[in-house]
Amino acid sequence: MTSHKRPSRRRVLAGAAAAAATTTLAMPAIVRAQGKGPLKVGVLLPRSGFEAGIGQDCQRGVDIAAPILKSLGLPALSIINGDTESNVDTAREHAEKLIEDGAQLLVGAFDSGQTTAIAQVAEQKGIPLVINIASAPQITEQGYKFVVRNFPTVSMLLNDELSEQKELFALVGDEPKTAVFMHVNDLFGTGMSKGIHAMMPKYDLPYKILEEISYDPAARDLSVEVTKAKAANAEIMLVVGRLNDAMLITRELVKQRWTPKAILSMGPGWYENQYTKTLGKLSDGPMSLVPWYDPNKKLSKTLEAAFAKAYPDYNLNTNHVFTFEALLVAADAYKRAGSTDPKALAAALHATDITDNVTIGPGIKFDANGQNTGVRCGVVQNRGGKQVTVVPKEAANAKPEWPMKPYQSRA
Amino acid sequence: MSAISLARVAGGASRRIFVLLALLLAVLLAAPWIANDYLLTVLIVILYSAFTGQAWNIMMGFAGQLSLGHALYAGLGAYVSAVLFVDFGIGPWIGFLAAVPVAAAAGAIIGFLAFRFGVAGVYFAILTIAFAEFARIGFDHIAAVDASAGLFLPVRQVAHNDLWHLRGDPTMFYYVILAATVAAFILCRLLLESRIGYFWRAIREDEEAARAAGVATFRYKMVAVMISAGLTSFAGVFYAFFYNNLFPEQVFNIGRSIEMILGPVIGGIGTLFGPILGAFVLTGLAESLNAAMAAFGLDMPGAKQVFYGVCLLVVIVALPQGVWPPLARRLGLAKDKP
Secondary structure, eight states: OOOOOOHHHHHHHHHHHHHHHHHHHTOOOOOOOOSSSOEEEEEEEOOSSTTHHHHHHHHHHHHTHHHHHHHTTOOOEEEEEEEOTTOHHHHHHHHHHHHHTTOSEEEEOSSHHHHHHHHHHHHHHTOOEEESSOOOGGGGGSOOSSEEEOSOOHHHHHHHHHHHHHHHHHHHTOOOOEEEEEEESSHHHHHHHHHHHHHHHHHTOSOEEEEEEEEOTTOSOOHHHHHHHHHTTOSEEEEEOOHHHHHHHHHHHHHTTOOOSEEEESSSSTTSHHHHHHHGGGGOSOEEEEEOBOTTSHHHHHHHHHHHHHOTTSOOOHHHHHHHHHHHHHHHHHHHHOSOOHHHHHHHHHTOOBOSOSBSSSOBOBOTTSBBSSOOEEEEEEETTEEEEEESGGGOSSOOOOSOOOGGGOO | OOHHHHHHHHTTOOHHHHHHHHHHHHHHHHHHHHSOHHHHHHHHHHHHHHHHHHHHHIIIIITOOOOSOTHHHHHHHHHHHHHHHHHHOOOHHHHHHHHHHHHHHHHHHHHHHHHHTTOOTHHHHHHHHHHHHHHHHHHTTOGGGTGGGOEEOOOOOOSSOBTTTTBSOHHHHHHHHHHHHHHHHHHHHHHHHSHHHHHHHHHHHOHHHHHHTTOOHHHHHHHHHHHHHHHHHHHHHHHHHHHOEEOHHHHSOHHHHHHHHHHHHHHOTTOSSHHHHHHHHHHHHHHHHHHHHHHTTOOOTTHHHHHHHHHHHHHHHHOTTOSHHHHHHHTTOOOSOO
């Protein structure tokens, strides 16, 4: 064994370790405020790690919330940010930390696994948790008293995405008879594929899936897959994927001179900012079936304006609106509870009945399990680098462009 | 523990080490009275890393077999105990008894394939990764464990801690993982002091020479893999009941395997204190960086990881054998034995 005598480095290391230990152990004791003043809200999002992009997108919904909530006459929130680092262990640790730092209510955390870990801490500590985004149904099936969720569960999503296809076909007066289905072969894509196949008969959709093509989410080239899809000669294309493959498929469609009658995406990617910015006019046409905001609602217009002012290079999307609404729910409950007492806050959360909200659906109202059963998906279409809502009728602000304008005819 | 076993555990250790260990144990036992729940959760993460690091160290540190797929054994432990609990109402301790042979069998299969057919070094490491990846993809498609949608354990609200079903507050989980870490430490010490420990070290230093000296290298490498896998499965059981949700993408992820080896690598591979010290250094550093950034009002997601990486690099460059060996020398604890 080689001996390494580097006393100066050791001293540095020892000093660093001592400083680290001191800093960690000297966490300030927390006095939980009871009474007037802003509600301390701990927001936990995956702002670093593999989900960093989405976590930071959700954070934009937090950053624009304060003046809007104030304009609604709601009490102020004091936000304490936490980063789950896209990791279940860290999510749990940081939930504990935010509560120790005085958080009186938690909001988060985009990912179902991380949210489950946070929910347990919230329940154990008796601190309310408002889930912004997470779709695993089990989270609200545990009998939690302090957890509410304003986002559809997986089955709610699938039900909406399939039923709204029929609404879309009725609206355009065209029932496609054939489809080709392309999806990523990761857990999201395969899970969606299974769900779609299982639930299709229930909705009696007019088309038959001629070909199902799965591909690697990290694929750098999808020319073969798109050639195969084109060869199926289907009327429409169903897709379940993400940003990277959405761009690859579009480029291949242009290259191979094939424009299906419609591209229906049941997932992220096709409505995302980078997709529309990178592809310009070629991004127009695809429709996404996703939980979305109702552009006709008054609060949506306010949120859109505030968002456009703060982030002129971004379009308002699901991540922003559901995170904003989680804060809206928190502020509304605090106002009605009139106290930071966790039980009073939890009771107020369960009694939530907000009709002046942002997302599609009648409003925000939680069932006995803390699940908002009224939240609905929408069909949004890319048009002119932005998204317009075409389904459901009550949330629509544009008529669907059907069939898609051929890629070749776009200047 | 019999007097003979105690003597074996103590064998060759200096009085100073015992004092140090007793002090450390006393501090750790008293921690729940001093620390708040956040710090207690951090300590749970530290002890969890120390435990898994100790289990991994048996294979690499003692027997010289590099595994980069230990998440497989933790994942199997997690899923076996969780399925028994969710579907049959069988508690985690019996689940653990079922998980050990499953994980050990998985280790035995990998070990057999590798050692029988001469797959060694980095190729063995690749084989371990391949099996963990195989499990990840496989579990993503097993409907009985809810596939990619994740397996959720029902969370019961209990007025009192229920140790038998591992349902309770962080203090209970803390003492469970502390007991497990102490048990793993004693087991590793016993193993190192036994004949098998000497055989492992002979294999680690020079397998050909060990074989020439009459050591049944295949058999003892198999034993190392199986003990290491079985021990790691407990970490999985603990994980399942502490976090209450299992996703194949997270549980079997290669990142998990890397996390397991970081503690011993930083602390000192092949040493008994290395995995424990490494876990304290790594998690302590990460949490201290969080606290420091918060104290300076910095809200820069990702900056912590960059700084953390730089710190690790510094430790690795400055202390290539890990933190423990030079620290032991400085404290006058260094002996020939690890």
